[in-house]
Every structure is written in C-alpha cells, then in structure tokens.
Amino acid sequence: MVVRSPTLSALPGLRHGWFTREGGVSEGVYASLNTGLGSDDDRDHVLQNRARIAAAMGVAADRLVSCYQIHSPDVVVATSPWTVSENPRADAVVTREPDLAIAVSSADCGPVLFADAEAGVVGAAHAGWRGAFTGVLEATVDAMERLGADRARIVAVVGPMISGAAYEVGPEFVARFRDAGEDVGRWFTPAATADHALFDLPAYILDRLSRVGVGHAEDLGLCTYADETRFFSYRRMTHRGEPDYGRHLSAIALDPR
Template structure:
C-alpha cells in the first residue's frame, strides 16, 4: 500500500503503490484517482485506507484537478463543497494538512520546509516540467516564508528515461528548456527523463536535500503506468507537517 515513506524533522512524505485497496480490474487495487473510470465508492474507500496507513487524517487531505500546467494554489483547508481548481501544485502553511498529488508515470514532487512550516505537492509530467511547475511551487513556498536551502524534496515513482520514448523533435523541445531531461531509451531511441529534469531544476533553485525514487512505473508491476496499460489507476504522493 505505502511503497515508500520518509520523515524529516516533522515533515512526512509518502508514496503509494497499487496494492491493498478495493478497486476491481483494471484499477486493482489501490486506485486513488477519481477521474479514470473507477467506482467512486472504491476511490473514496481507497483514499481513506491510504491516508490512515500513512498516519494522515483522511478528512484533511487536499487533492488537485491536475491539467499538466504550472498553476499553483495556496490552501489552508480541504476544498469541501467548493470546486477543485485546475492546478498542478498546492502549497500550504497549515500544519497537519496533507497535500496529495496523483500520478501514473508523471513525477510526484513533494516539498517541505519544516522550520517555516510550509509544504507543497506538485504534478510534474513532461508538459509541467517545460511549463515550470516545480519552480512555481518553490516560488510560492518562498513567498510564504520558506527558504530553498531548508526545503526537503522527495520525488516518487515515475516512468524513467530508459522507458519514456518520445519523438526526436519533442526531446529537443524539452531539452531546450531543461537539458538534464535529454535521454535515450534502453533500446536506443529518443527519450525524456522527467525526474532528472525536476531534480536539475530543484538544484538550481537551491534545494539541496533531495531524494528520488528508484522505481520506474512502466517497469514495475506494483505501480500504475498509463504508458504501459492506458486504462489504469493512479498512485498518490502525500506530504504534511506536524
């Protein structure tokens, strides 16, 4: 259920795998995405199971309507009855409020400054990398008082550069914005390494405490992968502060 977790000075980070939930094929088992065709009741149950397994309050989790952009929302509570905004990063100064990001190949980016009490979650796919969603999230954090030198960054399971095949022109366009994302597949064709690009951006922003998951979602049967399966569930990354 919880494939990876970490705690640093009261900042909690967690990434799910696909097991331990109640969803049926092809979303088996722990699908956390509400817009992929799964039974909404199963998604609700899975979200409660995952939050409790992490030690977070299921009623205090903020989700996003992710659109592969770079818009950021600053939040202090769950959305409740309000429409979930179309953003790809959320930032909070509210301790105990968990921020969640959904992925199935894109890079889930979790950030926290435990001293300032500022946390962020960002959804960085290829378009988001190019659009600058991670720098936008860090800027929003610093505007609330975070210091990049204190920010702890954890990125979760994502498709790796060995597997993310793209046309040559697309690779060139991405590499023109972020050279670190230039990659080749294991079979020798053009590729993009979004995780490498995200970590290069974080390094330039002054974020030193960084860790990257070794899991490639396309290669791992324990994780959802849109590129591999098309119709499938979504993983989640969670971050919150004590």
C-alpha cells in the same frame, strides 16, 4: 501500500508517503488502491481508497486534499480542506497548515514532495514532462517561500515515476527541448526505434530542482512502468491496449502543533 523517503522521514514534524497500487478495494485494471477521480473506476471504491490513504497519513478523510491536474505550472495554497468536487485546477499544492495532507496524483509523471521542516512549510507537485518544462517545480518553491520557507533549506524528493529506460519519445519531442535551449544531450539517449530517443525525466526534474536552488533534491529511483506489482502506469496501459489505468496519490502533512 506506501513508499517513504529516509531523508524526509528524518525531518521532524511531518508525515509523508508515495502510495502504491496495493492495499485498496478496487478491482480489475484498477486493482487495488486506485485513487483516480478521473478514472472509470467505481467512484465509491475510489473514495474508500482515498479514505484509507488519509487514515495512513493520520488525518481525517476530509483533510486529504488534491487538485484537478492539468499539466500546468499552477500552484494552489491550501489553508483549509476542500471537497473533491471543489478540487482547484492546478498541479501543485503548498501549505503551512498542520494536520492537512496535501496530495498529487500520478501514474508515470513525477510526484515530488517538498519540505522545509524548520519553517513548517510543505509542498507536493505533479511534474510530468509538460509541468516540469513549463515551471511547476520552480513555482512550487516560490509559493513555499511566500509562506515562509527558505529554498536553501527545502528538501525535495522525487517519487515513483517512469524511468528513462521506459520513456521513448519522437524527434518532435526532443526538438521542443532543444528549441527552448535545454541541453538535450543530458536528457535524451538514442532509442532502438530510428529517430526516437529515451527521455530521462527523473534526471531532468532533479536538474530543474538544482537550478531553482533547493537545498537537497533526490530521486527514489523507482520505475512505475517496470514494476507492475506495485505501480500503475499510463504508458504500460497504452502499450497493452487496456481500457483505462489506476492512479496513485503521494501526500505530505505537517504534524499538529
């Protein structure tokens, strides 16, 4: 049901997890731990699944908070819980409040969890290509520092997401990065399809984290596209022509003080 990072697990005073598709109540293409409020799944099933994740995180169901994600660089500070109907439009959440689980949703994009255990500040970011490209990782680190974190102490871990081997893109996609001055030779390799490339988004995320100066950044190396048993995948859904797909939640919380 959950994947954890040994690096984050070794830090005192916090809980975390990247939740897989296993261990829920949803059925069909959503089987079984679908947490996507924007999916066409039975809403009661989605809420039950989210309650299970809250319990696994050791918080009450109403103390698990997430965003209405828009593939942006926008970050919100969580100082108290909000309801799912009040989800702010953003792609990252940071907090210094104990016993409040902050979460992001994904199904191929990069779910990145952040922690400065000494300062008691944590963050969660949804980093698809657009969010990473436009600065959601840097904005998350900046927001954590405004709460008292030090970027040199921050540990950032990239959870299950689509790997470079499964992420084929067209020439216009590569051109967007080239025009922005990115070293495209580092992130793109030729694909079997003419003029197409494979994009190593996990490596790009790690490089952006390195450039912003976090103390430690790592990738769990788990591919959502390749591992159908454990993970939902938007791209796998499109390749199969399925009607919809499930979403995962990835969460982090500070222990009660």
